[in-house]
Amino acid sequence: MNWQTIPEMVLSSGDRFGDAEAVVDGDLRITFTDLTDRIRRAAGAFAGAGIRKGDRVAIWGPNSAEWAIAAFGLLTAGGVLVPINTRYRENEASDIIRRSGAKAVLVEKGFLGQDFTVTEPVPVFDLKSDFLSSGEPFEVSVLAEDIADIMYTSGTTGRPKGVMMNHKQTLRMFSEWCDLADLRQGDRYMIVNPFFHMFGYKAGLIASMIRGATILPIPVLDVDRVLELVEREKVTMLPGPPTLYQSLLTSPTTHDISSLRAAVTGSADIPVELIRRISKELPFETIMTGYGLSEGGTATASRRGDTFEQIATTVGKPCDGIEIRIADDSEVLIRGYNVMQGYLDDPHGTAEAIDDDGWLHTGDLGTLDDEGRLRIVGRKKDMFIVGGFNAYPAEIEGFLLEHPAVDQVAVIGVPDDRLGQVGKAFVVSGNPVPADDLIAWSRDRMAGFKAPRFVEYLDALPLGATGKVMKDQLR
Incomplete structure (x- = not known):
């Protein structure tokens, strides 16, 4: 198929896959025909709320059928999607809402004990309310080169930046992804990767709509x-x-x-x-x-x-x-x-x-x-310099994972008076060995400057919502 835009691809799924299950979320089961109807009505709800072509709208909520309907409804209304990390606190989310110029925000109150309170003076709609079903069927013509989404970087290297991607490049990229990942029509795709992230939204929702796979969203x-x-x-x-x-x-x-x-x-x-x-x-x-x-x-x-x-x-x-x-x-x-x-x-x-x-x-x-x-x-x-030699944490972590006592590990550089920096390993283990033994084992298997000088055992590594180790918290 030579679709030019994400709405064109998504709305064609009703004709392509009909009564096959599109989304299974708890007791909710939606066919592709039903899903496209809901998306068109959501587009009408956005238009009724004053969202015009090119306007940005933020979604701050966990994986759900409503998230998918909201995102595709917004694009069908000509809007630009701004997903927000569900782990963000009020001030972090408000910073992105403000800098993105979002004209509205959709939230799911109470997820992970959060109220998802928005301090910016914009309309806020609850994903679980009847907002998405309140519009008349509607769609706007958009172009392949129009910006489809602005995804903010994880912020591990400073203030998150808004990454702009257009419709055409997203469709080309994730059509190929379907082939490489062996995603097939009729597959039942459990999406544990968060929708606010490319892996969950594009390699998840969009890929499923391209192929005709059933989406099973997992919020936690x-x-x-x-x-x-x-x-x-x-x-x-x-x-x-x-x-x-x-x-x-x-x-x-x-x-x-x-x-x-x-x-x-x-x-x-x-x-x-x-x-x-x-x-x-x-x-x-x-x-x-x-x-x-x-x-x-x-x-x-x-x-x-x-x-x-x-x-x-x-x-x-x-x-x-x-x-x-x-x-x-x-x-x-x-x-x-x-x-x-x-x-x-x-x-x-x-x-x-x-x-x-x-x-x-x-x-x-x-x-x-x-x-x-x-x-x-x-x-x-992440690279640190030990006495003039470059040390790469990912390489050192790969060595350490070969030890039977190391289930998970993260390595960072810590200050050292003589060498400038040395390595410290944070290890999760179900069967720990003494730190000195692990350090000695490391020195037998890698160059002296790479071998960690310190080992600290943790019950768990600090992980972000996408499963990435948050090394800034270890520092």
């Missing part, structure tokens, strides 16, 4: 609930962070999870043994890893036939129409149709991120092997 990751739903709903597609699959492997279960077919994950530090265990001990037939970022979407992906080691230690090869280059300082550069349209109201930041030749500077450090597979070795900001 609870492994027992996941297992129960996999059995009851015969889930076939279950992407998520490596921690999701580790939890499935370690969770004692009597549930039938034999329906699971396709796994998708991504991280700089997946143990090869984890990929092997996912393949051998869980029913998945395909496992894809990839590399992406808000500013460039999904840029690389593994391919069917890749070995366990290739899937675990690299993030695959560039997707169609995308170039990858490694700069002299080892930074990963990306060029292609997928690169963002810029940061909202930030020409200086945009110019810093995208050079005159169109290369996006990712801030990630990497290498390319002889076959063009990308390996991520760390973040420029």
